[in-house]
Amino acid sequence: MAGATFAANLVCPERALFEGRAKAVSCRTSDGLITLQNLRTPLVADVLPGVVTIEAESGDLAILVHGGFLQVATGPGLDPDVESGPGSTVTVLAGVAELVSEIDVARAELAKAAAEAELSSLSGSNTGEDDHVVASRRATAEADLARADLRLATAR
């Protein structure tokens, strides 16, 4: 049984980045680095921002995710490609994800500069907007900055 493949999906809201069969999927959760293999105990976990590695049949795939969740479903009939007997399906859900090879460094640097400018303008003089509007804009800018930093760090 060991070494068998299972169905793996990495989906974000706009499209599915990976759909196919894999030998192993590694990523970081709040408990540490984890590598998932076929017939693992069912698991629901968060995925920390970082690189998810999928050992696919066609070769390894590195995908940068900006936080998300994963679910391992194991049981009879839970692998769509296994006719009978138990199988596993691993689903990684990520709000934003991209192939490491496709990271746009120039765009990330622009986004970083924009987010920093927004943050400094928010912390500066009172813009006359409501407090919660400022708070939500700050949260958005902080998240933008974190994503840009992660992209740059991964690309290097």
Next chain:
Amino acid sequence: MAGGQERVLRRRIKSVNATKKITKAMELIAASQISRSQQRIAANRPFRVGMANLIIEAASANKTIAEKMLGTPESPKVITIVCLVGDRGLSGAYNSSVLRATERLLAEKAATGAEIRLVTVGKKAPSYFRFRGFDVTESFLGFSDKPEFADARAVATAIAQPFAAGEVDQVLLVSMTYLTAAIQQVAVAQLLPLPGPEEGNDDEGTAKVPTPVATEGYTEFEPDVEHLLQELAPKAVEAEVFAALLEGAASFHASQQRAMAAATENAEELARTLTRTMNRARQDAITTEIMEIVGGAEALRPAKGA
């Protein structure tokens, strides 16, 4: 003079035909946008299904926590109502039906004594509500045609943050759900707290997502269910808002296509009746002229037997 009426009619026919060309073009553009929006809804489906699976898995693992964190609050004190409409008009009843449904909901919730915060998406909403004396807490615009996930995230942050901070007890979303190209429906869905698995949003737009199969047996959670659900909530809101934006965009285009098809038909009909009236006016003018000429000639003929 009779020729004047003919000229006026000719000008009107010309302008009706020009309008017809515009509405026809808009109809075709909207029709092409519908299929694009539909594809985006389809591409979003695996994510929605995955998210729904996750929440059900987490909720069914620990009933007490699920009861505490999911489901409809009994008497919410502060409610955020999110109204999702388009940026542009010329789309039939799309905007107005969502706006009217939101206004009804506002009145209904205000009657229970709850404080209401209104968050709007789409250019058509803020003016509508300000005119009617409602305060708009926050408004988003500029992306209802082609919503990106980043837009959904901005909206979700604005509504999830006050909820996480405990300022808001319930978040409701009013939007148009896209059932088929011919059927769209206004729906009210609860975004936060996350609806419990048994309530679902079955009749509120997620009907197309197949019921997930709960994994049998023991499931591990990392971190524990309570923290996981806490983390999951804002992400689930992002996913729901994005799906609603996509469906709203598709509904907008479908609605616009229908409205523009009707407008084109009207213009055709109008041009036809106007042409008929113009032809009659021209014929009348010719007849009158002949009568005048014949009459004049008759008068000039020397009288017989003079």
